[in-house]
Amino acid sequence: MTPELRQLIDTALQHLPADGGGGCPPEKALAMAEYVVSENINYAVEIGVYKGRSFFPTALAQQSIGGQVIGIDPYLKSSARENDLTPEMKVVVNNIIDAWDTVDSYISNMRRIALWGLGNNAMLLRETSEVAVKYLPDGIGMLHIDGNHDIEFVAKDILYYLPKIKNNGLIIMDDTDWDSVRSCLPLLAAQCKLESEHGTWQVWRKA
Template sequence: MPDASHNDAVLIFPAGMPRALEFLGQCRRQGRKALGASSLAYDPARQRYDRWLTLPYVTAADFDAALRRAVAEHGVTGIYTPHVVVWDYLNRRLADIAPGVALLNASPLDEELAAYRTALDAAPAFLSQPLPLASSLPAQPPQPEAEIAALLRHFAAIPGMCDLDKLKALYEIARRCPQGDVVEIGSWWGKSAFALLWLAQRYAIGKLLCVDPWENAQLLQHDADPLVDRLAADRLDADEALRIFQINLLPYSRNDCNYLRMGSLEAAAHYGRQPTVQTPGFGTTAYQGGIALLHIDGNHAYDSVKADIEAWSVHMADGGWIVVDDYRWPFGDGPRRAGDEFLQTHRATIRAAFVAGGALYLQRAAH
C-alpha cells in the first residue's frame, strides 16, 4: 500500500533535463508533490528534489516492473517526461503498466518545434499582405520566406509589448527607408530593438542605437493610469531588464548595435556632439549622425514624448521615418497628443502618415 503522506505525487523522469526542472518549479509554485527519477548512477539534479528514486533505462527489460512499483509505493498519479523517446514509450504503454496514471505533457517533440512551426506557418501570410504605403522612396524587395520565419521565431522569443501588427509596419517602412542611423528611445528588454536591428541589417539601412536609462524612476508615467506606475514600482527591475536586453541583442550584433544608458535628452545631446558609443559588451560603434528611422517608445507622459520628438527629430534624414509608439494607448494620451502636434506643425514636410499596431508612422519628405 502506498504511504498516505505520499499520495498524489507527480513523477518527473528523467528529472535532470531543463524542461524537467522547469516543471519542478511549476509543481512547487502550485503546491504539488514532485518525485524525481533518473536512470543515471549519479545525476546532479538529485539535490534539487525532496524525493528521488532510480529507474532502469526505458530500454531495460525490467523497466515496466520498476515503474509499476514506483507508482504503487509513492502514490504517483501523473508522470511528466521531457524525453522524446521516453514520452513515446509511455504514450503507448502507460495504460498497461499503470492504469489510471496520466501522462501529463504533450509530445516533447511537438512542444520543442511548436514555435518554429508557428513561425513557418505565419511567414507566407506576412509576405502576402504588404501595406500599400505612399512613401517618398520605392520599396526594396521583400525578404525570402525563410528569413521572415526566422524573424518571427526570434521576435516571439523576446518578452515585450510589440505585436505582430507593429512588426509588419516596421518591416514595410524599413523597405522604404533611406540610409542612416536607426535610433530607438526606450528599449527595455529589446523586443522592438531586435526587430529594428534585423531590419537594418537586411536592408542595409545603418547601425542601431538604443537609448534607455534603465531606471525604475523613469518608468513612471505620471499622467497615465496608475496601474502602469504600480506595475513599474512593484514588478519591474531595470538592472535585470538591461541584462536581458544584452542577452537578446548581443548574438545579433555585427558591430552595428550599441546603447546609451541615459535619459533621452542627455543622449540626444551626446549624439549631436559625437555620434560614437562605447560599451563593454558591444564595443565601439560609430554612427553617421543622421537618422533614417527613429522609434520613440520612452516615457509616455505628454511632456516626455514631446521633448523626445523635438530633441531627436532635428537629426532626421530626408525620407526618414519617425515612429511614435502607443499612439493608441489605453493608459494615457501623451503619445497621441505629442504625435498629433508634431504632424500638424510639420505637415508640409511629412510625405506619409499612418497608424498601425497602435503606433503612428511619419515619413519626412525626400528632396
C-alpha cells in the same frame, strides 16, 4: 523582406514575450523591419527599448543591409514612472514598474546582441533620451518614439530629435491612443506628414 529575415524576426519575437510593460505587436515589428529594408534605412534610433520587442526586429533588418539601430533607455524605474494618467491607470503602471527588474532587462538585451551576432548592428545607450541626443549624429532615417508617455517627455523627444532626422525620414509614434501622446502630435505635424495610422501607432514622414 526575404522569407529568411521574416523567419528570423518571428523566431526573435518568440524569445521576447510581450507583457504589461511593453508589447510591440508582431505586425508593427515587421512593418518597422520592412521600412528598414525597403527604404534602405541604415541608421535608426529607438527611444524606449524595454525588453526589445521592436528593437531586435529592427536590428535584424539592419543586419540584412549592413546598418545600425541605436536603442536609448536609462533602465531606471524613476524614469519610467508616468504621471499623465488616470488614478486607476497610474496604479496599474506603477505596479508593473515596481515589479520590473531593470538590470535584468538591460543585461538580457546586451546578451542577445552578442548571442544573435548583432554587435555591428545594434547598440544600447543606457541614458535618458535628453542626454543621449547630444551624442547622436544627424541623419536618422527612422526614429521610434516609445519612451515615457508623459506630455513633457513625449514633447521633448519630438523637439530634441526631429532636427536630427533626415529629410524624408520616418517617425514611428507608439501608443497614439494615449491622450498624453496625442496631445503632442501637433508638434510633429508642423514639419511632418502623417503617412499611415494603425490604431495604437502611427507612421509620420519628415517633409
